[in-house]
Amino acid sequence: MIEQRRVAVWRDGAAVPVPADQPVVTAFDLGLARGDGVFESVAVLGRRTPHLDAHLARLVRSADLLGLADPGATAWRALVATALAGWPTDVEGVCRLVLTRGLGEGTPPTALALLAPVPAETVRQRTEGIAVVTLGLGVPADFRAGAPWLLGGAKTLSYAVNMAAQRHAHALGADDVVLTSLEGRVLEGPTSTVVWAAAGTLHTPPVETGILAGTTQARLFAAARAAGWPTASTPGTVEDLHAADAVWLVSGVRGAVAVHTLDGVRRGDAGLSPRVGELLAG
Amino acid sequence: MIEQRRVAVWRDGAAVPVPADQPVVTAFDLGLARGDGVFESVAVLGRRTPHLDAHLARLVRSADLLGLADPGATAWRALVATALAGWPTDVEGVCRLVLTRGLGEGTPPTALALLAPVPAETVRQRTEGIAVVTLGLGVPADFRAGAPWLLGGAKTLSYAVNMAAQRHAHALGADDVVLTSLEGRVLEGPTSTVVWAAAGTLHTPPVETGILAGTTQARLFAAARAAGWPTASTPGTVEDLHAADAVWLVSGVRGAVAVHTLDGVRRGDAGLSPRVGELLAG
Numbered sequence: 001m002i003e004q005r006r007v008a009v010w011r012d013g014a015a016v017p018v019p020a021d022q023p024v025v026t027a028f029d030l031g032l033a034r035g036d037g038v039f040e041s042v043a044v045l046g047r048r049t050p051h052l053d054a055h056l057a058r059l060v061r062s063a064d065l066l067g068l069a070d071p072g073a074t075a076w077r078a079l080v081a082t083a084l085a086g087w088p089t090d091v092e093g094v095c096r097l098v099l100t101r102g103l104g105e106g107t108p109p110t111a112l113a114l115l116a117p118v119p120a121e122t123v124r125q126r127t128e129g130i131a132v133v134t135l136g137l138g139v140p141a142d143f144r145a146g147a148p149w150l151l152g153g154a155k156t157l158s159y160a161v162n163m164a165a166q167r168h169a170h171a172l173g174a175d176d177v178v179l180t181s182l183e184g185r186v187l188e189g190p191t192s193t194v195v196w197a198a199a200g201t202l203h204t205p206p207v208e209t210g211i212l213a214g215t216t217q218a219r220l221f222a223a224a225r226a227a228g229w230p231t232a233s234t235p236g237t238v239e240d241l242h243a244a245d246a247v248w249l250v251s252g253v254r255g256a257v258a259v260h261t262l263d264g265v266r267r268g269d270a271g272l273s274p275r276v277g278e279l280l281a282g
Numbered sequence: 283m284i285e286q287r288r289v290a291v292w293r294d295g296a297a298v299p300v301p302a303d304q305p306v307v308t309a310f311d312l313g314l315a316r317g318d319g320v321f322e323s324v325a326v327l328g329r330r331t332p333h334l335d336a337h338l339a340r341l342v343r344s345a346d347l348l349g350l351a352d353p354g355a356t357a358w359r360a361l362v363a364t365a366l367a368g369w370p371t372d373v374e375g376v377c378r379l380v381l382t383r384g385l386g387e388g389t390p391p392t393a394l395a396l397l398a399p400v401p402a403e404t405v406r407q408r409t410e411g412i413a414v415v416t417l418g419l420g421v422p423a424d425f426r427a428g429a430p431w432l433l434g435g436a437k438t439l440s441y442a443v444n445m446a447a448q449r450h451a452h453a454l455g456a457d458d459v460v461l462t463s464l465e466g467r468v469l470e471g472p473t474s475t476v477v478w479a480a481a482g483t484l485h486t487p488p489v490e491t492g493i494l495a496g497t498t499q500a501r502l503f504a505a506a507r508a509a510g511w512p513t514a515s516t517p518g519t520v521e522d523l524h525a526a527d528a529v530w531l532v533s534g535v536r537g538a539v540a541v542h543t544l545d546g547v548r549r550g551d552a553g554l555s556p557r558v559g560e561l562l563a564g
Contacts, residue, residue: 007309023305025314027289027396032307033380034441035317066442067449098315114309138425138432140464149417149450149459151443158317158440160348161433167349168431177431182422182464 004091008082010071010111015078017085020114029110031100035158037110038062041191043252044093044115047084051252052077054215058155059097061213065154068101071111079113092118094253100157122254129269130175130249131261132189134238135165141181141235144210152210162190174261176249178241181209186236192249193217195256196241197272203234203244216280217250223279238263245270255280286373290364292353292393297360299367302396311392313382317440319392320344323473325534326375326397329366333534334359336497340437341379343495347436350383353393361395374400376535382439404536411551412457412531413543414471416520417447423463423517426492434492444472456543458531460523463491468518474531475499477538478523479554485516485526498562499532505561520545527552537562 005020018024031037040055040062056073063070080095087093093115100110144152151158165177178194179187186194186205193214195204202224207213221231234240241247246269247259256276258269287302300306313319322337322344338355345352362377369375375397382392426434433440447459460476461469468476468487475496477486484506489495503513516522523529528551529541538558540551 005310009309018309020310021308023307024309025305025307025311026303027291027300027306027380027394028287028302028398029307029314030445032311032314032382033321033378033396033439034445035439036442036445039315066446096315098309100314112309114315116310135431136425136429138422138429139420143418143420143464147418147420149443149447150420151446154442156317156440156442157315158438158442159315160317160319160436160438160440161431163312163316163318164348164433165431182425 004117006083006087006115008079008113010075010079015075015082017082024112025110028103029100030102030104031098031110031157035156035160036066037098037100037157038066038068038155039099039157040097040155041253042080042095042097044084044087044095047087047089049080049095051215051219052080054219055097055252058213058215059099062154062156063099065148065151066156068099069109070099071109075111079111083113083115087115094118098157118253125175125257126255129258129260131173132176132178132249132259133169133172133174133263134178134180135168136182137179137187138182139210141183141185141209145208150210153207153212155212165190180238184237185209186238186241187211189249192251192254195220195248195250196236196244197246197270198240198244201230201232203232203236206233206235214250216252216255220250220256220276220280223282227279242267246272248273248276286399288365288369288397290361290395292357292361297357297364299364306394307392310385311382312384312386313380313392313439317438317442318348319380319382319439320348320350320437321381321439322379322437323535324362324377324379326366326369326377329369329371331362331377333497333501334362336501337379337534340495340497341381344436344438345381347430347433348438350381351391352381353391357393361393365395365397369397376400380439400535407457407539408537411540411542413455414458414460414531414541415451415454415456416460416462416545417450418464419461419469420464421492423465423467423491427490432492435489435494437494447472462520466519467491468520468523469493471531474533474536477502477530477532478518478526479528479552480522480526483512483514485514485518488515488517496532498534498537502532502538502558502562505564509561524549528554530555530558
C-alpha cells in the first residue's frame with residue numbers, strides 16, 4: 001500500500017512532492033517530540049477535496065489555540081494539489097494536513113500534506129455500522145471552557161489518548177468510542193462527532209464542552225435544516241443515546257456511520273441512515 | 283546551536299548517527315501524526331548518562347501502557363552511545379529517547395536518541411528558582427487509576443497540553459506550572475515531579491493519581507531516607523504547598539528547582555535547597 005501513499009512538504013515557499021517512505025521530519029521537530037502541532041483529515045473524492053475550506057478554517061482555529069504560525073490557505077492548497085497530482089480518480093482518499101511548531105520559537109513551522117487510500121475497515125464500517133463503548137474522559141462538561149491550556153476545541157497532534165481509547169474499545173470487541181464527561185454527558189468520539197436523532201430533531205453536544213467543532217456534522221446539520229429537519233446543540237447523556245431513534249459517529253472521511261451497538265446493547269437507526277447519507281452526499 | 287545537536291536512529295538492528303538537520307521520520311509515522319509514542323529525557327554529565335537505567339525502566343513501562351513494541355535496552359544503549367560519541371565532556375546535555383508506533387501494526391517501531399546542550403534557561407532556573415502557577419487538569423485525583431485509556435503514568439509524545447500549560451504560565455509571567463486535580467489536589471508539573479518539605483518530611487503526590495513516577499524524585503527520596511530524612515507519598519493540596527517549608531519541581535535534567543513564588547505569593551525554601559541538591563549530586 002505504501003506505493004499508493006503521497007507526501008508533499010512545504011519548503012522555501014513551495015510545495016515539494018516527497019516519496020512517502022522518505023523521511024521528512026527532523027528528530028528535534030516539536031511535532032514529533034512533543035505532539036506540538038495540529039492536523040486535519042480531508043476526504044478526497046474523484047481526486048478532489050470538496051470540503052477543504054471547512055477543514056482549513058478549523059486548522060486556523062486550532063493553530064490559533066496553540067499559538068502556532070499558520071502558513072496560510074495558499075500554502076495548504078498548494079500542498080494538497082501537489083499530493084493529489086496524478087492520484088487515481090477512482091480511489092477514495094484521505095488527505096491529512098499536518099502543521100507543527102518546527103524546531104521552536106523563531107523557526108518556521110513544519111507543514112505537510114499526506115495522502116493515502118481510505119482504509120478498507122472504514123469502508124466496511126460505513127455499510128455495516130459500528131459497535132461503540134462509552135469511556136470517561138474524567139473532566140466535567142463545563143471545565144474546559146474556562147481552561148484554555150487544555151486545548152479544548154483544537155485538533156492537536158497529541159492523539160495518544162484518542163488512539164488508546166480506540167484500542168481499549170477494540171480489546172472490548174467494539175469498533176469505536178464515545179467519550180463522556182465526568183457527569184456522564186456525551187462528548188465526542190476520538191476521531192468523530194456524535195450525532196443522534198430524537199423527537200424529530202438531529203442533536204449534537206455543545207462545543208462549549210471542549211469538543212472539536214465537527215466540519216461534517218456542521219455540513220450535515222445545514223443540509224438537514226435546509227430539508228426541514230430541525231437540528232439542535234443538546235447536552236445529552238448516555239441514556240439519551242440509548243433512547244434515541246438513531247446514533248451516528250460522523251467524520252469527514254468515514255461519513256456518518258450508524259451505531260448498531262452501544263455498550264453492548266443492540267440498537268436500530270429507525271431507517272434514518274439513508275436520509276443522513278443523502279444529506280451528506282447532497 | 284544546531285551544530286551541537288546529535289541524532290542517532292535505530293535502523294536494521296543498528297544505531298546509526300544522522301546529522302541533526304537531516305529528516306529521520308516519515309510523514310506517516312504515527313509518532314508524528316498521532317503523538318502515538320513515548321519518550322524519556324536523560325541527563326548527560328561528563329559525556330555519561332548516570333541515571334539511564336531508571337529512564338529505560340520507565341520507558342518500558344510507558345511503552346507497555348501504550349501496547350508499543352520496545353526495541354530493548356541493548357538498542358537504547360547503542361543509540362545513546364552513538365549520540366554521545368565525541369560529545370564534549372564539559373557540555374552538560376539532555377539526551378531524549380523517542381519511541382513511536384512507526385507506520386502502525388505489523389511495522390517496526392521508530393526509535394531515536396536526540397542529544398542537545400541543556401538550555402541556558404534551565405541553568406538559570408537552577409540558581410534563581412522559579413515562579414509557578416497552579417492550573418487545573420479538570421480530572422478527579424482518583425479517576426485515572428480506573429481509566430487506563432487516559433494513559434496515566436505513561437510519558438507519551440502527546441505533550442501538547444503540557445506545552446500549552448507552560449505557555450499559559452509564561453503569559454502570566456510565571457516560569458512553570460503545578461497541575462491540580464478537580465478537587466485542587468497537587469498532581470505534577472508538565473515536565474516535572476512536585477516535591478515539598480513539611481514537618482521534617484519530604485512529600486510527593488501518590489502515583490495512583492495518574493501522574494508520572496518521577497525517576498529523579500525516586501532517587502532523591504532514596505538518598506534522603508538513607509540520610510535520615512523521612513519521605514512520604516502524600517495527597518497534598520495547593521494550601522499544603524503554601525504552608526510547606528519548601529517546594530521544588532524535580533526532573534532529570536533540571537534537577538530540583540526551588541519554587542520562590544506560588545500563584546503570585548512569594549515563598550522561601552527554609553534553607554533546604556542546598557541539602558536537596560547534595561542528595562541528588564550524592
